[in-house]
Every structure is written in C-alpha cells, then in structure tokens.
Amino acid sequence: MNPTQNFIHFITQPYLSIILLTIGILGIAVEITTQHGIAGLIGLTALGLFFGAYLTANPLNFWFLILFLIGCGLILFELHVAPGHGVSAILGIAAVLASLFLVMGGGRGGALAALAAKEIAFSLGIAVVIFLMLLRYLPKAPLFQKLILKTSLETPVLSPTLTAPDEKENLKKLIGKTGIALSDLRPLGKIQIENAQYSAISEDGFLSSNTKIKVAALDGTNLKVNKIPS
Numbered sequence: 001m002n003p004t005q006n007f008i009h010f011i012t013q014p015y016l017s018i019i020l021l022t023i024g025i026l027g028i029a030v031e032i033t034t035q036h037g038i039a040g041l042i043g044l045t046a047l048g049l050f051f052g053a054y055l056t057a058n059p060l061n062f063w064f065l066i067l068f069l070i071g072c073g074l075i076l077f078e079l080h081v082a083p084g085h086g087v088s089a090i091l092g093i094a095a096v097l098a099s100l101f102l103v104m105g106g107g108r109g110g111a112l113a114a115l116a117a118k119e120i121a122f123s124l125g126i127a128v129v130i131f132l133m134l135l136r137y138l139p140k141a142p143l144f145q146k147l148i149l150k151t152s153l154e155t156p157v158l159s160p161t162l163t164a165p166d167e168k169e170n171l172k173k174l175i176g177k178t179g180i181a182l183s184d185l186r187p188l189g190k191i192q193i194e195n196a197q198y199s200a201i202s203e204d205g206f207l208s209s210n211t212k213i214k215v216a217a218l219d220g221t222n223l224k225v226n227k228i229p230s
Contacts, residue, residue, distance in 0.1 A: 008053045008054075008056055008057045010053075011049060011050065011052075011053035014115070014119060017050065017104075017119050017123075018119050018122055018123050018126075020046045020047070020049055020050040021046075021047075021050065021100065021119065021120060021123035021124075021127075022123040022126045022127050022130075023042065023043060023046035024043045024044070024046040024047035024050065025043070025123060025124055025127040026039075026043065026127040026130055026131055027039045027040060027041075027042045027043015027044065027046065028040065028043045028044075028075065028093070028096070029127060029128075029131045030043075030131065030134065031043060031079075032075065032078070032079065032089060032186065033135075033186045033187065033188055044072070047068070047096075047100075050100070051064075051065055051068065051103060054103045054104065055103070061102070061103050064099045064102045064103040065099070065103070067095055067098060067099040067102070068095070068096055068099035068100070068103075070092075070095050071091075071092045071093065071094070071095030071096035071097075071098075071099060072092065072096065073092070074088045074089070074091050074092030074095060075088070075089055075092035075093065075096075076092075077092075078092065086205070086206070097120060097124075100116075100120055101113075101116050101117065101120055104116035104119070104120075135187075135188070135201065136219070136220075136222070168218070168220075171198075171218050171223060172218055174193055174198070174215045174218075174223060175215050175216070175217065175218060176214070176215060177193050177194070177214070177215050178193070178212065178213065178214045178215075178228060179191050179192050179193035179194070179212075179213055179214075179215075180192055180210055180211065180212055180213065181200075181202075181207050181208070181209050181210060181211045181213055181225075182197060182209060183209050184206065184207065184208055184209050185200065185201070185202035185206065185207040185211075185213075185225070186202075186206055187201050187202040187203075187204075187205060187206070187207075188200075188201055188202075189202070189207075189209075191213055191223070191225060193215070198223055199222075199223070200213070200215075200222070200223040200224070200225045201219075201222055201223070201224050201225070202224075202225055202226075202227075203216060203217075203224050203225065203226050204226055204227045207225075207227055211227055211228075212227070212228040213225040213226065213227060213228060214226055214228050
C-alpha cells in the first residue's frame with residue numbers, strides 16, 4: 001500500500017475511529033458550553049481527520065461533508081446569532097451525527113450500518129460521561145477557571161483566597177442570595193453577588209449575561225443558580 005492508503009487504513013480502524021469521534025463530540029459539547037474556542041478547534045481537528053480518511057477512500061461521499069458543515073453552521077448560529085433557544089444546536093448536532101453515520105457507510109444498511117451505529121453510540125457514551133465529569137469537577141480547578149471560564153470582564157475577582165474548608169463554608173452563606181450573571185451561563189459562567197464574582201452553573205440551562213439569578217444550592221464548591229422570574 002502507498003502512504004495514502006496506509007493513512008486511510010490506520011484512521012479507519014475501529015478503535016481509532018472511536019477515539020477521534022469521542023474527541024470530536026466532546027470538543028463540540030465543551031465548545032457549546034464554554035465558547036472558549038480551544039475545545040471546538042480540537043474537536044473539529046479530530047473530526048476533520050476522521051472525515052479526511054473516509055472521503056479520501058470514497059470521494060463521492062463529499063455530500064456527507066456538506067451535511068456535516070451544515071450541522072457545524074447550525075451550531076455556530078446557536079452560539080453566536082441566536083443563543084438560548086437550543087433548536088439550532090439540536091438540529092446541528094443531529095446533522096453532524098447523521099453525516100458521521102453516512103460517511104462510515106451506514107446508509108448502505110446491513111453490517112456497515114450496525115458497525116457505524118455501534119462506533120458512534122460508543123463514542124457518544126464515552127463523550128457524555130467525560131463531559132459530565134468535566135461539569136462536576138473542573139469548575140473549581142484554577143486552570144479551568146483561567147482557560148475555560150475566562151471572560152472579557154475587566155472587573156477583578158473579589159473573592160478572597162481561602163483554604164478548601166473555609167471556601168466551602170463561605171460559599172454556603174451565599175445560598176438564597178441574589179445577583180446577576182456577568183457572562184452567559186452555558187451552563188457555566190460568572191456571576192456577581194454583593195460586588196464579588198464567582199463561577200457558577202445554571203440549573204435552568206442557558207442564561208444570558210445580566211440575567212438576575214438566585215443561588216439555589218452548593219454542590220462541592222460549585223454554586224448552582226436559578227433565574228429569577230421577571
């Protein structure tokens with residue numbers, strides 16, 4: 001086999017396809033949540049390698065690439081044009097998954113369809129588990145605060161530096177207090193309560209900046225907030 005054929009054979013191996021699909025799906029999910037750019041770039045790179053191999057093997061499948069790009073466009077529309085309603089994101093994700101299924105030969109039915117569905121479902125399951133772990137454990141990590149929850153706010157974080165036990169006790173006192181969202185919560189973001197900034201997770205899904213919020217609970221060191229009805 002020539003180098004191109006070796007590359008195609010390597011990328012299309014089931015175990016590597018699952019790895020690339022997992023990275024791609026996870027990257028898109030994190031990008032929708034944080035809008036930082038890094039996760040989206042990593043995810044699209046992984047999916048680009050995946051598509052590149054399959055399209056090189058069968059160039060006639062370029063229609064599936066168009067479907068994939070339409071899906072990405074709908075996701076971007078949700079992020080930057082009409083955030084919050086979720087319809088564009090759902091349609092975009094569905095288009096992306098359908099394009100992955102089809103480019104793997106799922107449209108032919110039989111064993112190929114079963115294999116494609118199995119690999120996508122397995123990758124999706126792994127990505128969902130990792131994503132839920134990220135939502136639960138990373139908001140309190142300093143590196144995550146800097147790289148993922150970074151916003152364009154000019155106001156410094158006014159929360160004092162505390163040890164872990166003191167921090168938790170301090171955060172417990174915020175339950176029931178009200179404030180505003182300083183950034184979009186997707187569902188992660190920044191809130192302000194009594195002139196101090198905190199990282200928080202919205203229990204109501206997407207909340208735009210300047211939305212009035214109320215602290216509902218504390219999960220570990222993560223504040224969970226709800227929108228205050230108008």
